[in-house]
Amino acid sequence: MTQPIELDSLQLTYSRLNENLCRVIHGQQDTIRLLLSAFFTNGHVLLEDFPGTGKTSLAKALARSVGAEFRRIQFTPDLLPTDILGVSVFNPQNATFEVHKGPVFTEILLADEINRASPRTQSALLQAMGEGEVSLDGTLYPLPRLFFVVATQNPVEFHGTYPLPEAQMDRFAMRLSLGYVSTEQEAAIVETEVNGPAIDEIENCISQSDVVNFTAAAKQVFIPDELKRYAVELVGATREQSELSLGASPRASITLIKCAQALAILDNQNFVSPDHLQELAPVVIAHRLVLDSNARFGGVTADTIVSRLLSELPVPR
Numbered sequence: 528m529t530q531p532i533e534l535d536s537l538q539l540t541y542s543r544l545n546e547n548l549c550r551v552i553h554g555q556q557d558t559i560r561l562l563l564s565a566f567f568t569n570g571h572v573l574l575e576d577f578p579g580t581g582k583t584s585l586a587k588a589l590a591r592s593v594g595a596e597f598r599r600i601q602f603t604p605d606l607l608p609t610d611i612l613g614v615s616v617f618n619p620q621n622a623t624f625e626v627h628k629g630p631v632f633t634e635i636l637l638a639d640e641i642n643r644a645s646p647r648t649q650s651a652l653l654q655a656m657g658e659g660e661v662s663l664d665g666t667l668y669p670l671p672r673l674f675f676v677v678a679t680q681n682p683v684e685f686h687g688t689y690p691l692p693e694a695q696m697d698r699f700a701m702r703l704s705l706g707y708v709s710t711e712q713e714a715a716i717v718e719t720e721v722n723g724p725a726i727d728e729i730e731n732c733i734s735q736s737d738v739v740n741f742t743a744a745a746k747q748v749f750i751p752d753e754l755k756r757y758a759v760e761l762v763g764a765t766r767e768q769s770e771l772s773l774g775a776s777p778r779a780s781i782t783l784i785k786c787a788q789a790l791a792i793l794d795n796q797n798f799v800s801p802d803h804l805q806e807l808a809p810v811v812i813a814h815r816l817v818l819d820s821n822a823r824f825g826g827v828t829a830d831t832i833v834s835r836l837l838s839e840l841p842v843p844r
Contacts (some may be wrong), residue, residue: 572698702814770822
């Protein structure tokens with residue numbers, strides 16, 4: 528028998544975490560809200576934005592706020608899969624191989640500038656992100672229960688980069704962008720940072736058990752069958768668009784529903800509404816779509832296709 532959802536305690540968890548993150552990342556409440564809906568549903572996030580917008584600070588602040596182990600991998604063209612996963616090293620003293628686990632064995636992982644590494648190295652994260660485990664020399668090693676990847680990439684710099692393959696993009700629950708803040712907000716950031724990095728003042732505000740409880744509660748949030756079907760139809764419609772050579776996979780439907788359940792709790796509701804699905808659709812679906820060459824050169828974007836589908840499909844009420 529499932530336990531009733533205690534919205535008051537879950538709201539307290541969210542408000543504490545949100546307040547901590549907003550102390551470091553100013554003027555990004557909407558993006559933080561979406562990121563947390565992925566975090567509380569065991570999703571992973573791709574932050575695509577310009578340098579200096581706070582991507583690294585956001586990942587660090589999240590790790591400190593929940594008391595999680597944090598590691599950062601700087602992706603470069605010469606990075607090897609073993610630099611991420613680890614390697615078996617022969618010990619001549621006892622004539623055995625010893626496993627040296629790589630930085631992927633952590634709780635919150637920042638994959639910085641992920642598109643600078645080769646596709647072979649990028650794919651090293653596929654199993655970890657999709658299944659929560661890593662295979663080394665034929666042996667499976669589980670990752671921590673709390674395992675969250677925040678990957679970053681620069682959307683305007685293409686020299687020396689490798690576009691993420693479709694299978695890799697599909698592993699990310701959502702693609703987000705922080706963007707530049709207003710002049711007033713930037714002035715506040717400058718005022719804070721000149722006195723020392725704001726990240727240094729961030730302390731643990733919730734426990735990992737709070738995160739686990741939130742994740743379990745999100746699974747119990749009620750979503751009507753008609754909204755489940757709406758999510759499936761929305762994702763399925765992308766496979767019928769003439770401008771796309773590849774539509775979204777069923778993983779997008781699952782992610783859309785899971786994140787909507789978490790988003791409902793953030794809104795202090797124990798049920799999913801159509802607004803939750805529509806808010807999430809662009810960040811959950813668009814990055815999984817592959818435009819054909821004619822559409823790409825014609826100025827069509829994945830975001831415009833998702834927006835069009837949202838306006839065309841009838842919304843259950």
